[in-house]
Amino acid sequence: MVDTIKHQGIVKNINGSHVSVRIIQTSACSSCSVKGHCSSADSKEKIVDVIAPPGTYHIGEEVMLIGATSMGLKAVLLAFVVPFLLLVISLFLFMEIMNNDLWASLFSLGILIPYYAILWLNKSRLKQQFSFTIKPINN
Known part of the structure; x- marks a missing residue:
């Protein structure tokens, strides 16, 4: 179970087989004892839509969301790494072809x-x- 991401949440809404779960995403330092005096401690509320069999859960029930760590890595790859590589490689190619930095950067973007x-x-x-x-979550 080391390859999983777990978030505890509360069922907020149920629409057929779609269950909306509210989770609190906290930073690593939000559980620190001096977080009230520090400006870097934060937390955000997120709503995650999960597909589950109808009638399995009810609103207000505490649940555990489980996902694979590889999902996070793939998301970072698609959202940040690939666009960065596209940007840098195309910038150098357009600069070589055009000899105009402004147009090369615009085409690269x-x-x-x-x-x-x-x-x-x-x-x-x-x-x-x-x-x-x-x-x-069985209490």
Whole structure:
């Protein structure tokens, strides 16, 4: 179970097989005893949509969301690493071809538009790959 990400949450809404779970995403220092005196301690409320069999959960129930660590790594790769590499490689190519830094940088930024459009068009496929499983917490 080392390869999993776990978040405790509360069922907020149920719509058929879609269960909306509210989780509190906290920074690493939010549990520190001096967090009240520090400006870097923060937490954010997130709503995660999970597919579960109808009638399994009810609103207000405490649940555990479980996901694979590889999902986080893949998300970072798609959101940050690939666009950065596209940007840098295209910038050097356009600078070599055009000999104009302004136009080379603009065209290089323009390369990101089709990349993010492709990601957006494949969002249903990505939702299937980036999904959490839900388990009840037995008190």
